[in-house]
Amino acid sequence: MDLQLTGKKVLVTGGTRGIGRAIVEGFLAEGAVVGFCARNAEEVGAVERALAERGEVTGAVVDVGDADTLRGWVQDSAAAMGGLDIVVANVSALAIPDTPENWELSLTVDIMHTVRLVEAAMPHLEASDSACIIAISSVSGREADFASGPYGTAKTAIIGYIQGLALQVAEKGIRANTVSPGNTYFEGGVWEGIEEGNPDLYSMALGLNPTGQMGRPEEVADPVVFVASPRASRISGANILVDGALTRGIQF
Template structure:
């Protein structure tokens, strides 16, 4: 591929084996990038390689984002394989299935907090720590997967919501600390049909958020967002990642989160969409 917005870029994506991470990896490949996909499931990563039009532009790394040494190894392997690192997409995460405080015992709260924050927040921070020296060399960027739960409540329970609010603050702080050499932005996604899992500490690691979308039948009311027919396909959320990674398209942008959530930020009190009568 030549002529794409990311032609010649080298990218590292955490959580790149499934869900939005895989969708971003496939979109970046289509835009001309070479991509290292990092995740815990080797079979998923191998499937990404097999599905690529040019497998030589995909490098799989089986690792956990809580392992700093593994993240440093992934950065080094990316540079060794592709010559540089232009973009880090910090993406790996878990969801708490909206488990409310009143449905969490003290021990569950203690262990689930540590697991969710170590993946959703520390995983981003450790990835940024591993990548920033190489990103300085290329005047590259970091793109973080945020969430509507980075701004609004009830996109998860208190643990997930707090973790995603923390990621928003982390994105803004790193945008300041790494300027002017490295841009740091985020994509705040709405709900989508993915393989996003729950925490092991709550015995939810065997479920995926996609199961809740699969239960929606033809008679199910539209979701309470202004864009009632907003897509839940992760591939339809990838455009902002391309925009923020491409320095020629978003060079002056840093510390910004693009919301891709069907318009939750303009949802009215009386109804989801003010224009239902149109």
């Protein structure tokens, strides 16, 4: 299936590892022009070099918690690429422990980075004939689990924000959706750390999934790329679960 993404201009926050990097690779594989950001300059450069032969890709060093820097990156990227068609808010602080600091961090990084990315990109998306906004939430935003608290609450708020946004921008021809992954394992990721530091929690989480395994980043990225593509033109205001049947509640 041709996803009709050739030449589409895409921005992804947090594109150096895990789900974010897989999303960048997925869009490149479909012929899109991709810009991504992350905080670590060395990692940004390494990924940019590694993916250069796969298509048009540009990395930037951005702390998405800094409003001015985030807005500047969006504007500079749109100018360099000649517009924007798709934005993916992927960065999370992964602030799970219930502390005052983590509540502040989750608000700034998870929620406000999503809102500010959308606000900065909106004028460019309004000029696109196939505009789409994707925010990465989590199954922890859909039901109570061990990550309820700062992280889970922020992810719930993102789903609510995007659902309302989809209604507001539909008349402009812009779509907005969330994708909610279940437990996703990759080198250097949170679940590798839990596996090493809290094996009981890791075993419990693994046992809850009826597939008997955690997901891979590319298994999340592929639905993101499809939902963002013009082939999914009627999907808006949806929360797409990518969790291997982990969550039990019926989603209305």
